Amino acid sequence: METLFGLDYPTLWFLVVGGLFSGYAILDGFDFGAGAWHLFFRKEESRRIALNAIGPVWDGNEVWLVIGGGALFAGFPVMYATLFSAMYTPFMLFLVFIIFRAISIEFRSKEPMKWWRKMWDFVYSISSIVLSFLLGVVVGNVLQGLKVGPDFSYSGDSFFGFLTPFPVLVGITTLALFMTHGAIYLLLKTEGRLYAKLTRLLKGGIVFFLVAFAFASVYALVFIPHLTEVFKENPAWFLVPVLALLSIANVPRLASRRKYGYAFIFTSLSTAFMFMIVAVNLYPNLLFSTLDPEYHITIYNAAASEKTLGIMLLMAAIGTPLVITYTTIVYYTFRGKVKMDETSY
Template sequence: MPTFLGLDYPTLWFLVVGAVFTGYAILDGFDLGAGALHLFFKKEESRRIALNAIGPVWDGNEVWLVIGGGALFSGFPEVYATMFSAFYIPFILFLTVLIFRAIAIEFRSKEKMLWWRKTWDIIYSFSSALIAILLGVVLGNVMQGIPIDKNFEYQGGFFNLLNPYAIITGITTLALFMMHGATYLIMKTESRLHTKLKILAKNTSRFFVITYVTLTMATLIYLPQTADKFRAHPLLFFVPLFTILTIINTRRLLEKGVYFKAFLSSALTSALLLVTVTINIFPNIVVSTINPTYNITIYNGCSSQKSLSIMLIIAAIGVPLVAAYTIFVFWTFRGKVKMDDMSY
């Protein structure tokens, strides 16, 4: 099998897909978290400022989701087919609330009636929270596996996906995004809203710590086999250790009022949590709860070697360009939110 930098093409493409979805979790995570917090702001001006804080970047952040879906489809078509079949209803619900969230952001400011703006505020906040939970539910099911047969066909129903472990993962994801979003909004606001967000950031960080501890205990109960790789490869233990340290560091930085570093620490926490998931499932991507021989791995679910080699070249060009554009947008719209006639 051809290799590059000592890694075979399926492994390299798996890392590319993982990196893109990690970028999505970090970038769209904070604006989903900001949306989930939206109804905590009582004043019209505060809600407008919060919306304009994510206004220049939210749609660009979602580009990473599109890239991730395309990378998964092109690199691991069997995984794409099985996942979208198994999670058909959650993904349709996800797309529906994603559309309504975008509509809410754009339509809210088009009319000045109080009922109009409150309606879109509720839709925006509810859809942001639900997207975060749905992402966590999918991740929780990927962690523990789903019932797929030898033909890689899903044998369960919708309610099989709403199991306790997946729901706990969904709530933990929401808590993480809320902390991430509150920290971002602190950097973009001033005066009374800034003060309110400092309190929200501390409260959401406490909420995340509680859910993270709960999820860790649930993992040990529902998925005791996840410790096997860490026992076999002791150096991997540094990943969950660093995760705990970044969580503590985020809390410490929030208390000290060093918000940009707290935001970076929160982003690193998101990345490390996904790395932990990757360690637990690799080289599998979709784990079968019916029979381990039915697992979809990076080898039996990937495209041809030639396809992977060509797409790696495209990814090596395209992903840095998207990353550079993202950095450019954030740099252009850095600083505190200033309201004007073009604001939401």
């Protein structure tokens, strides 16, 4: 098996896919979180400012989802096929809500009627909440495991089977994390009365996240033993959840001092560490079978050919820096507080 930097191609591609989805969660996470708070803003001007805070970047953030999904399909087609078969309902719901969310952002300001704007405000906020929740639900199901049988076929309930306790808890925790992340981003982009309101909302968001995270963690420790096996076998991996906890603990400390730029960095790091915990729990598996360990989907039995992975790694090495550069330029260009003008939403 070919290697690069001492790692085989399936492992490298596992890291690439994980990195892309982490980037997506960090970037689209804050604009989902900003949308989740939208109905808490009563004034028309506040809602417009909040929309314009994410206006220049939300669609670019979603590029990371497209690239991540494409990378999963190209590198691990077996995993892609089985996961989509099992998670058909949440993925279809995700597609519907992400379309309606985009429509609501673009359509809201097209007509001056109050009912029109309120309708799209509602669609925008609910879509952001549901999308955050569904992302967490999918991650929770991947961690918990699915009824994968012979030939890696899914044999469970594909309609409501995804709504079991642990995925629901992970979905709520993801929503809470994104709301905290989004509130901090809005604080970086606003001032005046909206800024003051967001400082109060952020406190509630932090409490919401800490409580949800605690419940999800306790449930995983008690009811999903395979999630702790890797830490028992290799205690050095405990460093990852420790770093995650330290990062999370730093957010309220920085927020209380109104150092929101640093707080945003630490909510981003917390999100990245969460994905690292997922990766540590899974590797070398991609999807656990709750029927028989023989049917676990791993990075080896799900991978494309080595030639394909080698070519795709070369493309990732060229394309990823370009995407990062583009993203950096966009955020640099639209840095600073939101200023309303005739081009605003």
